[in-house]
Amino acid sequence: MQIALAPMEGLVDAPMRELITDMGGVDWCVTEFVRVTDSALPWPTFRRLAPEHAGDWRTRAGVPVRLQLLGSDPERLAENALRAVSLGAPVIDLNFGCPAPTVNKHRGGAALLQEPALMQRIVGTVRQALPANVPLTAKMRLGFADTSLTFDCAQALEDGGAAAITVHARTKLDGYRPPAHWEWIARIRERVSVPVIANGEVWTVDDWRRIRAVSGCEDVMIGRGLVARPDLARQIRAAANGEEVEPLPWADMLVRIAAFAERLYAADPDGQYLPARLKQWLKLLRLPSGWPDEAGRLFDDIRPLKTAAACRQWLAAATAGR
Incomplete structure (x- = not known):
C-alpha cells in the first residue's frame, strides 16, 4: 500500500512537499506541472x-519526487521529458487532469480528455523517447464535461505506454465539488491492466478506508487532504499497521507553520508571496479535518497583515518559547 502526495499547482510546491513529507507516511510525491508549449x-x-533535483530527487525526509509535465504537443513533451531525465528525474508523469480554465483554454490538462487519440499519441511519443528504465505515468480525471469518454481515455493512456494511471474521480466541470465518484475508479480498473491509483476527497483515515473499499485500489493519492492535515x-500508515497514533497537536503544527513561513520569507522577503500563501494554507487548515478552531483564529489574526515581515514577526511571537 502506497500513499502519494498529489501535485497541486500553486499549493503543493517544494516547501509544502518538504513540510508534509517530514511528517512521515508519504511514499512519493509529484511536482507542480511544468508547462510545455513549443520549445525546450x-x-x-x-x-x-x-x-x-539537487538532493537526488528526494525531499529532505528522503521521499522520492516525480516530475510532472503538462502540454499537448507530443514532440515537445518528449523533448522536455528527456531534458528532465538528463537532470536526473526518476519518473515522468503527464497531466491530463488540471481543471484550470487558463490551462484548458490552451489545450492542456483536462481539456485533452476530449481527445483520447491525442492522449495516446502524447503518451506513446514520450514513452518512445524515454530510456527504458525511466517509468512514465499519467494522471486523469473522469472526463471533461461528462463520463462518456472515461474508458477511452484510460485505455489510451495504457495503450500509449503509461506504467500506471492516477484517477481523480471527478470531471473537469465537477472541479473540486464533492462527492468524488470512487465507483468510477473501480470501473476503470476493470478496463485496464496497469495499476490504478485512486484520488479525490480523502480528508480522514475513514475516507482512506472507504476509497480503497469502493475503488478496489491499494494505492491512494491525496492532495488537499494532506495540505489540510x-x-x-502518518495516521493512515498507523491505521494500516493496526497501530494508534496521536494526531499532531496544534502547538506542534504552529511551529511547522512558522518554519514554513521562514522558508518563504528567505526566498522573497519583500514580496507578497508569503502573506498570500499563508492565508491560502490557513483556509485549508481550518477545515473540519484540520484544526478548525485554532487555524480559524490564526487566520483571523493573519488576515489583516499585508507584508511578509509582519507575518513573520507575528508567527515568531506566537511560537516564542515553544
Whole structure:
C-alpha cells in the first residue's frame, strides 16, 4: 500500500512537499506541472519547480519526487521529458487532469480528455523517447464535461505506454465539488491492466478506508487532504499497521507553520508571496479535518497583515518559547 502526495499547482510546491513529507507516511510525491508549449524549456525552469533535483530527487525526509509535465504537443513533451531525465528525474508523469480554465483554454490538462487519440499519441511519443528504465505515468480525471469518454481515455493512456494511471474521480466541470465518484475508479480498473491509483476527497483515515473499499485500489493519492492535515499520511500508515497514533497537536503544527513561513520569507522577503500563501494554507487548515478552531483564529489574526515581515514577526511571537 502506497500513499502519494498529489501535485497541486500553486499549493503543493517544494516547501509544502518538504513540510508534509517530514511528517512521515508519504511514499512519493509529484511536482507542480511544468508547462510545455513549443520549445525546450531552460534548465532554470526545472530547477525552480523541482529544487529537490539537487538532493537526488528526494525531499529532505528522503521521499522520492516525480516530475510532472503538462502540454499537448507530443514532440515537445518528449523533448522536455528527456531534458528532465538528463537532470536526473526518476519518473515522468503527464497531466491530463488540471481543471484550470487558463490551462484548458490552451489545450492542456483536462481539456485533452476530449481527445483520447491525442492522449495516446502524447503518451506513446514520450514513452518512445524515454530510456527504458525511466517509468512514465499519467494522471486523469473522469472526463471533461461528462463520463462518456472515461474508458477511452484510460485505455489510451495504457495503450500509449503509461506504467500506471492516477484517477481523480471527478470531471473537469465537477472541479473540486464533492462527492468524488470512487465507483468510477473501480470501473476503470476493470478496463485496464496497469495499476490504478485512486484520488479525490480523502480528508480522514475513514475516507482512506472507504476509497480503497469502493475503488478496489491499494494505492491512494491525496492532495488537499494532506495540505489540510499534514499528519494524515502518518495516521493512515498507523491505521494500516493496526497501530494508534496521536494526531499532531496544534502547538506542534504552529511551529511547522512558522518554519514554513521562514522558508518563504528567505526566498522573497519583500514580496507578497508569503502573506498570500499563508492565508491560502490557513483556509485549508481550518477545515473540519484540520484544526478548525485554532487555524480559524490564526487566520483571523493573519488576515489583516499585508507584508511578509509582519507575518513573520507575528508567527515568531506566537511560537516564542515553544
